[in-house]
Amino acid sequence: MSSRGELMGELTLALREVRGRLAGVLQSVGEHVDLGAVEMDFLDLISRKAPTTPGELATTTGLSPATVTGILDRLENGGWIRRERDVADRRKVLVDVEMKRAPELGRLYGGMLAKLHDILEQYSDEELEVLAGFLRQVRDAGESSIDELRASLS
Template identity: 45%
Template sequence: MALLNHQVSSQIGLKDVDLDCLDLIGKHGPLSPSALARRAGLHPATLTGILDRLQRAGWIIRERDPEASDRRAIAVRALPARNSELFRLYSGMNASMDEICAEYDERELRLIADFLRRVTDAGADATADLTGE
């Protein structure tokens, strides 16, 4: 998957870490830049360059956060206009996943989903241990 994501990011003119941040914004956004930096495990100064690239390329927008007490606070939001480009690039993998999943019955799929959820949680816990969060 890392190699596929690398190819996708290069196809759309982004760095791998840019695509990772775009994914986090899409899943958890809108987010403040500091919240995104924490989720991505990046230094805020590094994140500024990533957000600049994503905004120039039309993937995100930075806007004033209406829920923040500080009027200077901003939120980063993904723009859906370019999602079809990502769907197209991932369509081959999505079709393959559909074919693979069709070979399993409902019980087996639940078992696989449980396993993947538990592995993901273990990875998140290990990451939190390393970062002290």
């Protein structure tokens, strides 16, 4: 049986490898729809936070408002997102995913999502709760690290 340190090292390495493989999936899907990695990341972020604003996207990503506008322009021109005035505050622009293109991404991600489903089916509900908790903590640690790194640049 492996020691705790060896298991922790194996998990750390596995997370790095997963990040790399998922980046490869993202790149391959992006190539099929003529989007780069940054545009794909933004599309994912918008789909999770929609409706959102360009300002919120700039804050979340740490990119300048001008850079965010350029990315949103490319996504909107490609038919991936739409920008609309907020009916409650006409000064505010809301960004949302354009659902007409969603099936295209669903088809491209379908194989990966099916594989993920098959993997998750192997675990009990209790094990899935542990995995979900672990991933939430990893996500939160990443968010905290981003905040710390940004603060150190200020």
